[in-house]
Amino acid sequence: MSFPFIRMRRLRANEHLRRMVREHLLRVEDLVYPVFVTPGEGVRREVSSMPGVHNFSIDQLLQELQEVVSLGIPGVVIFGVVSEEEKDEVGSGAYDDEGIVQHAVQAIKEKYPQLMVITDVCLCEFTNHGHCGVIKGDEVENDSTLELLAKTAVSHAKAGADMVAPSDMMDGRVTAIRSALDENGYGNIPIMSYSAKYASAYYGPFREAAGSAPQFGDRRAYQMDPPNTDEALRETWLDIEEGADIVMVKPGLAYMDILRRIKDEFSYPTAIYNVSGEYAMFKAAAQKGWIDEKRVVLETLTAFKRAGADIIITYYAIEAARWLKEG
Numbered sequence: 001m002s003f004p005f006i007r008m009r010r011l012r013a014n015e016h017l018r019r020m021v022r023e024h025l026l027r028v029e030d031l032v033y034p035v036f037v038t039p040g041e042g043v044r045r046e047v048s049s050m051p052g053v054h055n056f057s058i059d060q061l062l063q064e065l066q067e068v069v070s071l072g073i074p075g076v077v078i079f080g081v082v083s084e085e086e087k088d089e090v091g092s093g094a095y096d097d098e099g100i101v102q103h104a105v106q107a108i109k110e111k112y113p114q115l116m117v118i119t120d121v122c123l124c125e126f127t128n129h130g131h132c133g134v135i136k137g138d139e140v141e142n143d144s145t146l147e148l149l150a151k152t153a154v155s156h157a158k159a160g161a162d163m164v165a166p167s168d169m170m171d172g173r174v175t176a177i178r179s180a181l182d183e184n185g186y187g188n189i190p191i192m193s194y195s196a197k198y199a200s201a202y203y204g205p206f207r208e209a210a211g212s213a214p215q216f217g218d219r220r221a222y223q224m225d226p227p228n229t230d231e232a233l234r235e236t237w238l239d240i241e242e243g244a245d246i247v248m249v250k251p252g253l254a255y256m257d258i259l260r261r262i263k264d265e266f267s268y269p270t271a272i273y274n275v276s277g278e279y280a281m282f283k284a285a286a287q288k289g290w291i292d293e294k295r296v297v298l299e300t301l302t303a304f305k306r307a308g309a310d311i312i313i314t315y316y317a318i319e320a321a322r323w324l325k326e327g
């Protein structure tokens, strides 16, 4: 049977019909909001390449989170931002129980116990060379880094984090973190692993926001090579074998094929990270009046769902939640 008996346009005739047959819906529950926290008080520093995104001191962050909570956004991811003087060769600030992330987690959980606090587990925001692990010669040494990542995760859990998200791309980090959490009594803290994380130019604005650009070389010896896709399945499979509870694809837009393959292959809870460079592009075009920001952003976030995402980590979380509420 085909035309003229079948007419695809019948079900597109009005909004009622379109809604009845709509396959994917973006919900506020799907969103996670990344935030940058820095020492001090009264600090509210806008990131120049990310309009609307700030480095906040804890007091200011707590204010910002008021709206996150009232909009019903379920969670945040915390990134620490410290000055050069607070960094060292081995990123001690990452696993200091009195570190900025740990203090932020405590303060957030105290004020908003119902908000899910996820921590990014990595060393690059705290190393003076800006790499995600320990440097030996001119390379990032895998195995000695694992111990520090595990310490970082345990320290976050001790501060009250609800979930940890390792973003370093060292081999074996999920095993190391899972074992350390379990040994320390945090067997119920889930791991959301940045499983397929690519060495991407789209992280540029984040590195300005977090002050975490590598001081020499780049991250291509540990993050994935953008042309590869089978490798993303192997990375994800390994993370699942090691005990990851949620897997993640990062960046988002240019990697939706990876997201779809991972969702189809593993049927695991899957997150996508709509990264800083994607946010910056939308903001720039919107500020020029070249795109309808609300429509473009909601269309894009819905497309992540269509491509298989259960969780969308996005700097647009607050605006998107407001737009969804408006209808």
Ligand code: PBG
Pocket: 120, 122, 124, 132, 167, 168, 202, 203, 204, 205, 206, 207, 219, 274, 275, 276, 277
């Ligand atoms: C740290 C980390 C990065 C991002 C999340 N965690 C930067 C990087 O790997 O260089 C990028 C997030 C973004 O661009 O929004 N390892």
Ligand code: ZN
Pocket: 122, 123, 124, 125, 131, 132, 167, 168
């Ligand atoms: Zn890192």
